[in-house]
Amino acid sequence: MTIEQLYSLYKEHHSVSTDTRNIIPDSIFFALRGERFNANEFAGQALASGAKWAVVDEAKYATDERYILVENVLATLQDLARYHRGQLNIPFIGITGTNGKTTTKELLHAVLSQRFKTYATKGNLNNHIGVPLTVLSINDDIEMAVIEMGANHQEEIAFLCDIARPTHGLITNVGKAHLEGFGSFEGVKKAKGELYDFLKTHDGVLFLQGDNEHLREMEIQRGISKIVRYGFSSANDVIGRLEYANPLLCVSWKVHDAAVYHTVSTQLTGSYNTENILAAVTVGHYFGMDDDHISQGIEAYAPTNNRSQITRTTHNTIIADYYNANVSSMEAALANMAVIEADHKVIVLGDMFELGENTQEEHRHVVDRALAIGADRTIFVGEAFYAHQNTKAEFYETTDATKKAFRERPIVNSTVLLKASRGMAFEKLTEVL
Template sequence: MTTEQLYQRYRESGTVSTDTRNIVPNSIFFALKGERFNANEFAAQALESGAKWAVVDESKYVADERYVLVEDVLTTLQELARYHRRQLHIPFIGITGTNGKTTTKELLYAVLSQRFKTYATKGNLNNHIGVPLTLLSIDDSIEMAVIEMGANHQQEIAFLCDIAAPTHGLITNVGKAHLEGFGSFEGVKKAKGELYDFLKTHDGVLFLQGDNEYLREMETQRGILKVVRYGFSPTNDIVGRLEYANPLLGVSWKIRDAEMFHTIQTQLTGSYNTENILAAVAVGRFFGIDDTQINQGIVTYTPTNNRSQITKTAQNVVIADYYNANVSSMEAALANLAVIEAEHKVIVLGDMFELGEDAAKEHRYIIDRALALDADRTIFVGEAFYAHQNTKAEFYATTDNAKEALRERPVVDSTVLLKASRGMAFEKLMDMV
């Protein structure tokens, strides 16, 4: 079956499924494979649960005309998504970066939805499977699409751009993350810059944090012609400033050369989110959304999924930011805590993953940065941090050990930062603070 023929079946069904636990009636089931599963084995179950067709790549599972046999299911899913994308003649905004991708994506969605019917990546579906699934969720009623793209190796962003074909794009920032896959910070810049390469080749529009020296250098090297700049210096098209972070953000912005600033109170914490907010302003104004609607979208946005979330517990104010962590996001979280006005501050940091041979050096660096804040209490959790234990802070090898220590010696009347890689399971500590 050709991609065009399969596409006709997709148009008839209107949706795809990949999980037998959540089959959409009349959908096309794609039997994907992973390290520990082979969904070919569940194709019959998917059909029994309501799928109309099942795409498989092992002939022994084909029982009747409802099965579509292909060479490779994942490749077929990606090709179908690529074909569908070419039928959609609307703006596609691609977002990547070391930190802030998801928050920026959600802010863009909040602003663009004020005027346009907008579809944005759900959750964290930002990889070689997630992006195709996102594209195949976009129907003809959608007027604007925001696509998050993640990567931990070279050429992944290029591959995702080839499928999603962004007409507009932005890189939030570049920092030290996934160094095992990228090899170095220069490798990070090269990989993220693949979005710029695509925009250059396809005459796309770039939204650029004009005060970020790395991003500015990457843009200059490529000579992208259509650039909208946002940042803090007066030469940017959108100029912003942080008003306060106590702990929620107050941010002001204006267009270049205007006299008056708009000042808005957000539901975000983290001074580092100021530039994510300015990105949403820049995109909103580019697409003709008026200032009142832009501000409304930003003010009403509420963060979720333990990304820069403020939680008031019975004893403390907790900054829950443990969905992910790397060196640059740790630095940003600590810098934000430094500007928050609070009488008592407690820092609880967990290991950063995927740093490769730089892991020891970078964990030692973060220890020094955290101790420099002179918080009331500083706690490091995980084997990588534990290897550098000293008498200036508390060190625990596991999250469970830290939980027990917090139970024995509770934290009260404090602003608490919880920051770690997702695998550290810091949600276990929420009951203790």
């Protein structure tokens, strides 16, 4: 079966499935493989659950005409997404960066949806499987697509761009993350810059944080011609300023030649999110949206999934930011704690993963930075942090040990930052805060 023939089957219902627990009726089931599973084994179950076709790459499972046998299921899924993307003549906005990708994607969706029928990456489907699934979820009545792209190795962003083919794009920032895969900070810049390479080659539009020296350098190296700049200085096309973070953000913005600022009260915490808000404002303005609709979209967005999320318990205000963590996002979270107005501040940080040979150096740096805030209590959790214990803070090897300590010495009437890599399971700590 050619990809064109497979596409004609896809067009019948515009839906694909990859999980037998959530089969979309009359969809095409793609039997993907993983380290611990082989979905070829479940193709029959998918058909029994409502799928119309099953794409497999092991002949023994292709027992009747409902099975489509291919050489590689994942490659076929990616090829189908490429083909579908080629039929869509709408703006595709690609987003990558070290921190803030998902929040920026959600903000863009919130703003653009005020005027356009917009589809954005669901959750964190931003890899070699998630991006094809996202593209294949876009039907003919969608007017705008926002595609999040993640990576932890070189050439991943280039590969995802080849599938999603962004017409517009932005890099939120570049920082120290996934150093095991990227090798160095320069490796991070090279990998994220693959989005800039694609925009340059295909005459795309770049939305640039014009005050970020690393992003400016990366753009200058490539000589991109179509650039819309946002930031805090007067040289940008959209100019913003943080009014306060207490702990929710209030941000003002205006286009370059406007006389007055528009002030927006948000449901976001974290002063670092001001840039993400400005990115969404800039994209909305570029696509001709009026100022009120842009602000309404920003105000309506409420974060979820423990990203810059405020949770108020009986005893404390919690800044839940433990979906992920790296050196750059740790520094941003700590900088935010420094400016938040609160009678009592508590900082709880958990280990950062995938730092390779830089693990000890970077955890020591974060310890020093956190202690400089002068919080009422500063607490470090995990083996990497535990190696740098001192008398100025509390150190625990595990999240469970920390939870026990919080029961013995409760935290009350405080603004508490919870920041860690996802694997530290910091949601356990909210139970005792």
